[in-house]
Amino acid sequence: MFAITEMRNGLRAGRARALAVAAGVLVVAASLALAGCGRGPAGQSGSAGQSGQLSGTIDIGGSTTVLPLAQAAAEQFMQRNPKVRVQVQGTGSSEGIKGVSEGVLDIGDSSRELKPEEEKLGLVDHKVAIDAILFVVNPDNRVKNLTKDQVVGILTGKITNWSRVGGSNEEIAVIGRDEASGTREFVQKEIIGENASFARDMVALPGAGQVKATTARTPGGIGYIGFAALDETVKALSVEGVEPSEKTVKDESYPYFRFLHMFTKGGPKKPAAAFLEFVLSAEFQRDTVAGEFVPVN
Template identity: 40%
Template sequence: MKKILTLVLTCVLAFSLAGCGGSKDSSNAGSGDLSGKISLDGSTSMEKFVTALGESFKEKNPNVTVESQFTGSSAGISSVLSGKADIGDSSRALTDEEKSQGLEENIVAIDGIAVAVNKDNTVKNVTKEQLTKIYTGEITNWKELGGKDEKIVVIGREAASGTRVAFEELLEVKDKCKYAQELDNTGAVVAKCASIEGAIGYVSLDAVDKSINTLQLDGVDCTVKNIKAGKYGLQRPFVMATKGKIEKQSKLVQALFDYIDSDEGQAIIKKVGLISAK
């Protein structure tokens, strides 16, 4: 009888420990317990950051799917308002009208808008006034800026682009620009400036690569350091808009914003050439 009682107690104790062990593993799994889907839509200028963020977040949370589309800032904002996306990526500040519809402007990073030109362009600097005159059609030849006798090909983004909205607002040229071509994504602007000798365009700083040159603005280079110091004149926020405050969002969306605020998330912002908004 004594042997049977001992055996029963041993089994009960083993079962209890196994149960406690399972419970402990589950509670300590942390973010690994997350599962489901987060949908983002919006700015093509934010593609590099959003893609890197999604990939890193999924590595930490393998049961989470991060679906990202890059259809332009205004389209992303519309997707959030209609409930088609959890987060709207906007490379411009939200308008008062958008905020009045319940959108929350969550600024996650600061970006500089670089002035892109062809590698063979000999002009190195423009003033804000000269840049304004280029885009309004008052300056049409690079020789007027000390460059080659060559027509300036003014490249811009489509009307719904957050980059275009920010650029035109900063230069105060809204509805005044004389574009030769209006392109639907950042990569296309870079490609055009790389292939057309007289081209000029505007792109997110993190999209700048070795295929193009960038102009100084009023003698100041478009760099992270100069943007942080407030010296460079063309900069704008990167917004991840939600319908309502972050704390009112799903557990998954809240977790993504927590990840952005973490050391790992901030490292991603820095890695893609952006500036933390913290």
């Protein structure tokens, strides 16, 4: 349904703003001040208020891949619930999972599944979107497609020149994510293998925005990002002849895709429960999620 060029549309303004702060903290505040609202460890003591409206604070943090989605949801949710204040942070999946498990966050965003040791933390998984991992290069790179074996060879440093995969005689510069990243965790586990090592000279960066920007200005660069980070500054490669799109992710012909998650500590309480209900609503999935990712319903 969406080709790569079409997936660049949708929430361009929200994406640009989100990626600009991918390594920092984005605080989205309601225009009305919070009145008469108590607050627990992570804001879940919000109430319905005297008028029956939701009130309180929701603290969200974690994956920079999920950040544009969380930001868009926060803005729309606060427009509908002006007595609720939603704070969104982009600090990496591991930090999001840690924060929600410790009660610092109400919702922990993650672009990866829980690790075995995290499954004991009492977290509840809310799958909010489906994302694809894209391998992107400088637009002037003449390579358009890689096989799975070539992807692994490049990421592990066994293939070091583009001429070996149909490109020009130019050294390959691998640009990836740091160890707090759920995207890196996915690439490690699902693409190169848990026992494999990334190329020794891989540049490890904290956010998808940095990976994209560095790849865009590096002629021999190749990076990995999610759907939401894609724009005209980089070129996405096909894998095994299949172009990443909503259609190829849904029919599973494109090989690299994953769920995006919002975790809560146990069952969510108001107003976080209402926020998650909104994120999973048919309206938000259709009008917002579909502009950046693949809807879950």
